[in-house]
Amino acid sequence: MFLVPDFKGHDFFPHNLRLPFMRYKGLCFGLSLFFMxxxxxxxxxxxxxxxVDFKGGSLIEVQAKSGAADIAAMRKxxxxxxxxxxxxxxxxxESDVLIRVEQQPGGEDAQQAALKKVVDALGDGFVQRRVExxxxxxxxxxxxxxxxxxxxxxxxxxxxxxxxxxxxxxxGAVVALTHDVLVTAGIFSLFQxxxxxxxxxxxxxxxxxxxxxxxxVSDRIRENMxxxxxxxxxxxxxxxxxxxxxxxxxxxxxxxxxxxxxxxFGGEVLRNFSFAMLFGILIGTYSSVFIAxxxxxxxxxxxxxxxxxxxxKPAGGKAGANPTIR
Amino acid sequence: MxxxxxxxxxxxxxxxxxxxxxxPKRQLALGLDLRGGAHLLLAMDTAELKKDWLANxxxxxxxxxxxxxxxxxxxxxxxxxxxVRLVKPEETEAAxxxxxxxxxxxxxxxxxxxxxxxxxxxxxxxxxxxITPTEPGLQERVAxxxxxxxxxxxxxxxxxxxxxxxxxxxxxxxxxxxxxxxxDTRQLxxxxxxxxxxxxxxxxxxxxxxxxxxxxxxxxxxxxxSDERDEVRQGAGYVLAETPVVHGDxxxxxxxxxxxxxxxxxxxxxxxQAGARRFGAFTKDHVGEPFAIVLDEKVISAPVIRExxxxxxxxxxxxxxxxxxxxxxxxxxxxxxxxxxxxxxERTVGPSLGADSIEAGKLAGLIGCxxxxxxxxxxxxxxxxxxxxxxxxxxxLIVALMSLIGTTLTLPGIAGFVLTIGMAVDANVLxxxxxxxxxxxxxxxxxxxxxxxxxxxxxxxxxxxTTLAAAVIMFWLGSGPIRGFAVTLxxxxxxxxxxxxxxxxxxxxxxxxxxxxxxxxxEVPV
Numbered sequence: 001m002f003l004v005p006d007f008k009g010h011d012f013f014p015h016n017l018r019l020p021f022m023r024y025k026g027l028c029f030g031l032s033l034f035f036m037x038x039x040x041x042x043x044x045x046x047x048x049x050x051x052v053d054f055k056g057g058s059l060i061e062v063q064a065k066s067g068a069a070d071i072a073a074m075r076k077x078x079x080x081x082x083x084x085x086x087x088x089x090x091x092x093x094e095s096d097v098l099i100r101v102e103q104q105p106g107g108e109d110a111q112q113a114a115l116k117k118v119v120d121a122l123g124d125g126f127v128q129r130r131v132e133x134x135x136x137x138x139x140x141x142x143x144x145x146x147x148x149x150x151x152x153x154x155x156x157x158x159x160x161x162x163x164x165x166x167x168x169x170x171x172g173a174v175v176a177l178t179h180d181v182l183v184t185a186g187i188f189s190l191f192q193x194x195x196x197x198x199x200x201x202x203x204x205x206x207x208x209x210x211x212x213x214x215x216x217v218s219d220r221i222r223e224n225m226x227x228x229x230x231x232x233x234x235x236x237x238x239x240x241x242x243x244x245x246x247x248x249x250x251x252x253x254x255x256x257x258x259x260x261x262x263x264x265f266g267g268e269v270l271r272n273f274s275f276a277m278l279f280g281i282l283i284g285t286y287s288s289v290f291i292a293x294x295x296x297x298x299x300x301x302x303x304x305x306x307x308x309x310x311x312x313k314p315a316g317g318k319a320g321a322n323p324t325i326r
Numbered sequence: 327m328x329x330x331x332x333x334x335x336x337x338x339x340x341x342x343x344x345x346x347x348x349x350p351k352r353q354l355a356l357g358l359d360l361r362g363g364a365h366l367l368l369a370m371d372t373a374e375l376k377k378d379w380l381a382n383x384x385x386x387x388x389x390x391x392x393x394x395x396x397x398x399x400x401x402x403x404x405x406x407x408x409x410v411r412l413v414k415p416e417e418t419e420a421a422x423x424x425x426x427x428x429x430x431x432x433x434x435x436x437x438x439x440x441x442x443x444x445x446x447x448x449x450x451x452x453x454x455x456x457i458t459p460t461e462p463g464l465q466e467r468v469a470x471x472x473x474x475x476x477x478x479x480x481x482x483x484x485x486x487x488x489x490x491x492x493x494x495x496x497x498x499x500x501x502x503x504x505x506x507x508x509x510d511t512r513q514l515x516x517x518x519x520x521x522x523x524x525x526x527x528x529x530x531x532x533x534x535x536x537x538x539x540x541x542x543x544x545x546x547x548x549x550x551x552s553d554e555r556d557e558v559r560q561g562a563g564y565v566l567a568e569t570p571v572v573h574g575d576x577x578x579x580x581x582x583x584x585x586x587x588x589x590x591x592x593x594x595x596x597x598x599q600a601g602a603r604r605f606g607a608f609t610k611d612h613v614g615e616p617f618a619i620v621l622d623e624k625v626i627s628a629p630v631i632r633e634x635x636x637x638x639x640x641x642x643x644x645x646x647x648x649x650x651x652x653x654x655x656x657x658x659x660x661x662x663x664x665x666x667x668x669x670x671x672e673r674t675v676g677p678s679l680g681a682d683s684i685e686a687g688k689l690a691g692l693i694g695c696x697x698x699x700x701x702x703x704x705x706x707x708x709x710x711x712x713x714x715x716x717x718x719x720x721x722x723l724i725v726a727l728m729s730l731i732g733t734t735l736t737l738p739g740i741a742g743f744v745l746t747i748g749m750a751v752d753a754n755v756l757x758x759x760x761x762x763x764x765x766x767x768x769x770x771x772x773x774x775x776x777x778x779x780x781x782x783x784x785x786x787x788x789x790x791x792t793t794l795a796a797a798v799i800m801f802w803l804g805s806g807p808i809r810g811f812a813v814t815l816x817x818x819x820x821x822x823x824x825x826x827x828x829x830x831x832x833x834x835x836x837x838x839x840x841x842x843x844x845x846x847x848x849e850v851p852v
Contacts, residue, residue, distance in 0.1 A: 006841075009707030011762065061679065108369070108668040112515065115672075119512075128509060129679040133672040138367065149803040156795040164788055201738060201800065201808045205745065205815065208796035212749075212789040216756065219785045247759040251752040254701055258694035258748030262741055265693055267686035269679075270741055277745070 013246040021241050022234040025294035032179055032291055039186025046189050051196030052132050054146070056103035056139035058115045061091060061130035062122060068094040069126070077121050083114040092268040096129070108135040130269075146200040150181060153204050157211045161218070168299040169218045172292035173211055179287050180210045184280045194272055202276035209255065210284030213248060214292040220244045221293065225301065234297050241293050252285045335725050354729045357736030357810055360684050362677035363506035364514065368479075368667040370499045375471050375665045376406065376464065383408055383444070383457065386428055394424040408457040415453030422446060422455060432466050443467075468499050471664035476501055479667070481660035482517045501667065509676045513653070521622050521666050522657035524574030526605065527566035529616045529628060535562035553624035555644035564625050566618050571608045576601025580658035582651040585643060591651035593642045595658065602638025610634035621654075687740035694744040695721070702751055706758050709850075712833040713754035713826075720750050720818070720825040727817050736810030746818025753790070753826030757782040761850065771850045772838065779831055786823060794819050 052059045062069070071088055074097065078086045084102045091098040101118060104110035111133050119128070134142070154177050162170035181203055188195050220240040228236055256278065263274035335354045358365050380403050387410060391398050397413035398421075412421055430443045443463030449456045459467075472495045479501065480493050491505040508514065527550075530538075535549050539562060543549060551563045580595040597605055608617070609631050618628040619642050626644045646654070699717065703710040724743060728735060761778030769777065797819060800812035 005708070007707045009703070009705045009710050011705070015762075015766070063678070108670050112669055112672075116512075127676060127678065128674070129676045131511075131672060131674040133669070135668075135670040137369065138671045145803050149799055149808075152803065153796045153799045156799055157792050160792050160795055197804075197808055198738060198811075201804070201811045204796050204800045204808075205811075208793035208815075209749070211792045211796075212752070215789040215792055216785055219788060223781075243763065244759075247752075247755050250701075250705065250755050250759075251749070254698045254751045254755075255745070255748035257697035257701060258744045261690045261694035261697065262744050264690075265686055266690040266741065266744075267683055267737075269683060269737060270686075270690075273738070273741060 013249070015246065017245075018238070018242055019245070020238060021289065022238050022294055022297055025290075025297060028290040028294065032287070035186065036179055036182045039182045039189070042186050042189040046192065048185075048189055048195040049192040051194045052100070052134045052139070053197040054139055054143050054195065056111070056134050056136050058099075058101040058111060058118070058134075059130070059132040060099045060101075060115070060118060060128065062097050062099065062126040063129050064095040064097070065125055065127060069097045071097060074099075074122070078118060081114075081117045081121060083117060086118075096268075097126075103136060103139070108137065111135050142197060146197070149200060150203055150207070153207050154178065154181075157207065161211070161215065164215075165218055165222065166301055168296055168301050169221075169292075171299065172218075172295040173214050175295060176214055176287035176292040177207055177210060179291055180206055180280060180283050183283055184276060187279055188276070193275065196272075198270075198273040199276050202273050202280060205277060206280030206284050209281055210287055213251075213285055213288035216247065217241060217244050217288055217293050221296065221301075233300065237293050237297055241289055245289075248285060248289065252281060255281050335729065354725060355732070355734040356680075356684075357734040357739065358504060358506060358673070358680075359675050359737045360680045360687075360735065361506055362509060362675050362680040363504065364508045364511045365671075365673040366503040366505075366511070366514070366518075366669055367496065367671035368501045368503065368518065369670045370468070370471060370475060370501070370664075371666040371668065372468055372499050375467060376459070378665070379459065379467055380406075380408055383428075387425060387457065390424050390428060391421065394420070396421045396424065404456075406459065409449065410455040410457065412453040412455070418448055418453060418455065422448065425455065425457065428457075430463075432462050465498070472499065472501065474664050475667065478661050478663050479503065479518050482656055483514065485656040485660065486514065486517070500670070507677070509674055511672065511674055513649075515669065516653055517656060518663075518667055519669075520657055521663040522574070522654070522660075523622055523662040524577070524658055525570035525620045526572045526608075527570050527618045527620055528608070528612065529618055530565040530567070531615065533565050535565055538565045550618070550620060550623060550625050553621060553626045553644070555626050555646060555650075557627065557643070557645055564618055564628060566620065566625070570620070571617070572597065572601050572605045574658060574662050576604075577658055580655045582648070582655045583641070585641070590643065591646040591648050592644075593646070593651055593655050593658065595640060595642065597638040597640075599638070602636075605638065605640075606634060606636040610636070683737045683740075687737060691740060691744050691747075695747050698747055698751055702754070706754075708837070709758055709761075709830075709834065712830050712837070713751060713758070715833060716754060716825040716830040717747060717750055719829045720821045721747065723821040723825065724814065724817050727821065728814070733813050734810065735814075738808070738811035739814040742811045742814030742818060746815060746822060749793075750818065750822030750826065753782075753786045753822055754830055756785055756789075757826065757830070765850060775834060775838070775850065779827070779834075783827060786827065790819050790823050 048054075064070075069090070071090060075086075075088050078088065078099065083104060086102075087098075087100040089098050090096065099118060101114050104114045115131070115133055154174060157177065158170050158174045161173045184203060184206060185195075187193075188199065217240060220243055221237060224231075224236050224240050224243075228239075231239075259274050259277045259281065262270055263278060266274060384401050384403075387401055387408065391410070396417050398410055399413055400409075400411045402409050410421070410425070412418060425446045428444070429446065432441050432443055441462045442460060443466065445458050445460055447456050447458070448454065476493050476495060483491050483493070483503070483505070491503060491508075493501060493503050496502045503514075503518075505514065530544060530547050533544055533547070538544070538547070538549050543565065546568055547565050548568045549563050550566050552561070576597050578596050578598045580593055583592055583594045584590065585592045613631050613634060616628045616630045619626045626642060629643075642654075695717070699714045702713050702717075706713060721743075724746070728739075757778050760782045761774050764774035764777045765771070794816065797812050797815040800808055801816060804812055
């Protein structure tokens with residue numbers, strides 16, 4: 001325009017790439033099923049490294065007032081307190097230490113009593129940076145609402161997809177979303193990464209992102225079903241995935257750029273959250289391309305339904321908030 | 327509305343304060359995790375409330391039946407209900423009539439009454455009456471106790487100093503305290519951790535606690551344990567009259583001070599008129615006898631009355647430190663809590679961690695935005711620049727909207743912001759990819775652009791609405807950190823759609839008009 005000189009961007013995406021996604025759908029399903037099953041096995045064998053939000057107990061982040069924290073000495077003074085297992089680990093820098101105290105038997109007041117013991121035992125050499133104490137009542141509530149939140153999100157999303165598309169799309173979405181949640185949680189189980197409230201937030205965002213991707217591909221499938229009424233379904237799915245692939249990858253790339261910034265510069269507190277997001281975006285992108293859409297190839301979609309919907313949609317779209325550009 | 331802008335958020339508080347009056351001043355409030363502070367979730371002991379209620383009810387029932395001259399052999403609690411056994415079963419009807427006078431309506435004068443607090447029904451044997459609290463009755467009880475607790479907690483916290491703490495009820499029986507700037511929560515916990523029910527009792531003249539425990543406690547009396555602050559600690563405790571002479575409710579003031587003789591910390595207190603009269607009459611009649619000062623069902627001290635105390639003021643001595651005397655004085659001044667409060671969740675963030683988080687958040691946000699901008703401009707050229715301008719508007723709108731609805735910015739909120747930047751560009755990507763596709767099919771630039779915006783809009787709406795569904799559920803079910811994240815995400819989704827379909831579109835339209843005006847062939851720079 002006036003200030004920005006015209007210059008062309010580099011469309012570095014090879015648009016003529018016609019990747020035969022549908023040819024490998026059996027392999028992809030097999031892999032996905034395997035990873036989902038593996039995640040379930042991990043849940044029951046390794047379980048999770050739950051944070052205080054879900055397990056109850058206390059978390060105390062302290063910083064040595066001068067120099068590095070002497071973790072061995074801290075361990076020595078905290079182990080003798082009779083408050084069960086105390087985990088001590090360095091956190092970020094050498095003067096920062098994270099102390100985790102397991103949930104105490106004896107209800108809510110016992111957690112506070114344990115916290116007091118730890119703070120007294122640590123003495124004056126440390127600054128308290130963060131204290132989190134969650135009692136048994138709250139931790140069990142948080143567990144319940146966490147599970148409900150994930151399930152309710154999946155249901156709400158699927159109902160919306162069902163309402164806007166045919167049921168086959170909704171089924172594809174639900175399988176893809178379940179896959180994303182299971183496998184992301186599976187990674188947390190496998191590496192025993194701390195699983196707390198922020199990870200639930202990450203899972204919910206991943207659901208939102210993944211379905212976003214799925215809907216974009218589904219939209220294109222629907223559009224192509226109107227355009228190519230006679231085309232073989234598998235070929236049509238392939239074309240649709242390929243046509244939206246540049247968008248899928250570019251959006252994924254920008255999202256990942258933001259998350260990498262969070263992961264590396266967002267501080268220690270956000271690290272696990274950003275890891276979950278990073279992994280989830282990758283998985284969510286994969287599931288839209290390799291699960292949700294190919295599933296339609298197995299399920300089959302009634303083409304005339306698509307045509308019926310086509311009669312109403314473009315008109316509605318044009319009548320919307322779209323003044324013509326001239 | 328006029329005063330809600332993003333602008334003030336980019337300057338320091340001092341700068342904003344110095345601005346002339348017509349400029350917007352409200353800044354985005356920072357959450358406790360960024361500015362440092364304490365978050366305490368307390369639960370009321372509802373079982374204790376129920377027990378207290380039954381005890382009060384028992385007293386009322388006894389009085390009511392006595393005045394009506396209806397004989398009863400026992401009043402006892404059975405489970406959640408109160409059981410009254412009459413001497414003469416034929417008086418059941420009369421007793422029911424009398425006891426039903428005790429029933430209190432629930433609700434308020436404006437909305438009308440919605441029920442009764444207890445039900446009084448004949449039991450399954452003749453001469454037996456059951457008084458059961460109703461569910462709405464209990465709920466109202468809990469609600470009243472919660473608001474009373476909030477007031478008391480508020481008074482106790484205010485005594486700590488001037489801070490903008492907020493205390494709100496959460497759910498049925500919980501109270502949330504948010505106290506910005508406070509990191510050492512020990513005194514706060516000390517202050518709210520005690521109910522501070524103060525009562526003054528007469529001591530049984532002859533029976534000692536050991537005797538009472540071995541044989542039986544005299545009727546109307548109860549054994550009270552000795553508090554750790556009691557200097558003349560009696561291992562077995564004291565036998566005290568069950569009904570106190572004076573209540574802590576009758577106190578008008580309590581202050582920490584020092585004993586003139588021993589120079590030890592004590593608490594001086596003053597009764598109101600009614601309390602002073604009762605206390606005066608009691609001390610006059612019992613000179614030379616001990617009386618007990620009881621705090622939360624435990625005896626702090628049991629001094630001997632040397633002379634009648636008629637002025638309505640007195641002092642409590644015990645093993646106090648200056649700090650504990652001060653805390654107790656605050657508690658007594660603020661009044662007793664209806665029931666014990668238990669800390670069920672505590673989250674405290676120190677100011678240094680908060681400041682670190684802000685720095686980290688700023689850096690991550692900046693780098694996230696920059697890398698997105700670079701990618702977009704490299705890929706889409708001039709139109710990419712327009713998309714980035716849309717992103718900037720999107721960012722400003724988020725901040726403005728968050729200031730407007732008065733939500734606080736938390737660390738997860740910053741994460742949500744960075745994420746929405748990455749995701750906001752999606753709307754532009756959808757549009758531009760579509761334009762490129764249309765161009766490849768051989769359309770003219772203008773119709774390709776038009777088709778791009780129109781066709782992509784349906785997809786944008788569909789995909790963003792589904793993400794919105796997840797965000798709304800997060801807000802609805804989430805607590806604390808999740809909620810802060812959900813708020814930013816929700817606002818971010820809305821503003822990203824707005825900025826992509828209006829701001830970018832406007833810029834593109836201006837570009838078309840400008841390029842046409844220069845009379846050269848249109849070449850879409852994407």
